[in-house]
Amino acid sequence: MASEPIITARARTDADDNLIEAEEPLASFHLRAGGKLPGPIVTPALLELVRKARRSGKRLSRAIRAQDSQDRIATWVEVVPGRAGTIVNLSAWTVQDIPEPGRAADIDRLALVRHLAGLTARLDARQHLLAVDWTASDLDRVGEAMLTGVGQPWTDFVAIADNGGRSPVDWRMSDGARAEVSGSMRQWAVHLAPLGPGGTGSAGFELYLVPDQPLADDPPAPSRKPDRSAGIGRDIAPVLRQPVSRIIANAETIRSQLSGPLAEEYSNYAADIAAAGEHLLALIDDLTTLEMVEDEDFNPAPDHIDLADVARRAGGILGMRAKERGIILDFPKDAEKVPAIGEFRRTLQVLLNLVGNAIRYSPEGGQVWIRAVASGERAQVVVADQGEGLDADEQRRVFAKFERLGRSGDGGSGLGLYISRRLAEAMGGTLTVESARGQGARFTLDLPGGPDASG
Template sequence: MSSASIISARARTDADNRLIEAEEPLASFHMRAGGEIPGAIVTPALLDLVCKARQTGKRLSRAIRAQDSVEQISAWAEVVPGKAGTIITISTWEAEDIPITAADEERRGHLALVRHLSGLTARLDVEQKLLTVDWTAADLDALGEEMMLGVGQPWTNFASPAGYSHEQPLHWRLLDGALVSVPDSKREWAAQLVPNGRAEPGSEGFELYLVPDRPLEERITKQSRKPERSAGIGRDIAPVLRQPVSRIIANAETIRTQLAGPLADEYSNYASDIASAGEHLLALIDDLTTLEMVEDEEFSPAPDNIDLADVARRAVGILGVRAKERGIQLDAPKDDESVPAVGEFRRTLQVLLNLIGNAIRYSPEGGQIWVRVEEENGRARAVVADQGEGLDDDQQSRVFAKFERLGRKGDGGSGLGLYISRRLARAMKGDLTVESAKGQGARFILEIPADPDADRA
């Protein structure tokens, strides 16, 4: 929501171009951006104006724009050079909350899933050195003990990223998603790095999560055990693609945030577009990797006893902010509702996130989406209903096809979400279907086996 206002502030710098006095709101913005008073000016556009005013000895003024993790501001800055520094006058200060985008919500949803699935978590300092370690996976006991004894060392000393020969630690964006070597585990593990810090990602350290490619074997029933399959194109190519794409994103973010020095707004915007395109490519790589997995004849999710109502509520919670941004109301199952089912938790959540995310994307602003759960004849169902344009008979026959986007352009989708979701549902001995009519919205129905052993009392 906008919090635009017009305010004036005065500030003063010393001979070393350090900010030594500042009035509100400049002072708060400077501190949130990682600065100190007294301390270096951390807003590149303002620093550039101060330096030029001192070099020329002339009064200079210009419009400046900047943002931190909370606000984006625009203002008119005037700098008057003096013998011992400069006097800064800020006028027409306009501050606006940074909007939460769909991409931000997708990242939040992804992070929630990562935290749920991780077998080991650790807190790292700004140099990616271990501060604390905790783990729940039995096959990570040896690694966890080693990390505990190695607090203060880089985490990569213990879980080495596969295929990275550069000096460690690398930039966190290059390590995020990398496969790591865990000698005492038969599973493959991927590192997920979450940067902390309002001024700059990673300026307050990181959270490290190790996420497995599958549950422990003892959780898989004899019927679902499959022999080891050879590495396919997704396993081979995805890590190779992630490295250069992550490097592109890291460099683009450095340019966008002007950490390498001031530059014109249009170039900062170009860099933002490059970073967004890179994030889209990473999402596409993930989709293609998942596509290969679900199309493998030997793929079989690990059956588990879950509460479908609870999974649905979690999916609604993850996507709640994205819906709110478009004024869409999500109607989730009630807290006291419970529908015991048999399915893999993370795959069921993945399907529901896709269905609800699609409903938000294609529903009218100010609309409503209903998520209902029920159990009938030994089947557990979750229904996602929206008020969108709906689908005619021809569109319904194509909506689950691979790479099918029904003529949509520019929404950033790969056309794989519903195809993968149906494959996952059927792999869990269920199905995913749609009921719709043009102009009357759509109802997507996820069906999986109900838990026959659940207490129905």
């Protein structure tokens, strides 16, 4: 039977990423770090993970480190996104004294390992898998296998060099060893961080796989005609995403003044850096998706979905953004169901773009309506706003690539609606707009209806 991590503490956040409930010891740590209950999350690593889970709608887990004026803590965090925020589960909470200068090198080494790791896993005291997370694309195969094999020894999935195929009994035999991973041409170094009193691993381990070199770029396919723009998403995105993410994380650390007091103007400057980084990450994602939808071999994976449920999820994810501008989101009620055929992730992506635009262009204190309806053998979601609206010429241009209709300074790429229409069409649907100057806009996503859609 698979082992389960023992939950140390639970917490809950709202759609604004405020910590609204927290058990000990997280509650005391949060308060010592300058936070309030309820109030904004003040631990940057936790805030980053909560934001990522809420925006992606995916359950995420990883190890985080933080410190206040008294202690340096380490814990494994699992964030489960919900309709109105997230549930946070913490396990293996350990406390260390803030290291003296003589121990700083060991701490720095582990911090570097965490930064470079392509895969992170949480193990129990027997070195059996509890959870896994990875960022390296050449570890997709082993990462998926580990997720399926939770409860098994991690050595069932990673071949340690020169050990004759034996599973090590003592974790020290694996720490620092070289390893080969199925599906990856790179060599990997194994790093194990023991948890629990005295560093014995009595509370389990953190496993890190660190590559010996950066991931090589894929050579261009021989049949492909040379094109300066081809591969921009695939080639540039992996190179840019990690350093930009680090810039955002470091800027958030400075902005939150976790490392010490800071003049207000510098804190505001750090917030501007973080915001610019977020815009750049969004542009990177847009370019990656653009290349995907324009690939002649692109095919979504259609499935039976509930359009009303997808609409509710989009509204929940963007609730914080709407609240910041005093905008009310009116989305389908829990009991409403509208069966449709489409890929859940791509449909959610389209609705996030439509609802996000509606929030952006509605006046402060306004309202955005999201309606899901079945119409014969079709299923539809309508997103309506109270913005300035579009004239006939703007409606013809609004779905064009890089079209921003004269907008400037909002961080948009002009790709969102173009990509959304391509995704809708790839799923056998359409994306249309009805509008008039001064009367807002109504965007309609139309997809094939699912079973009982006409009833």
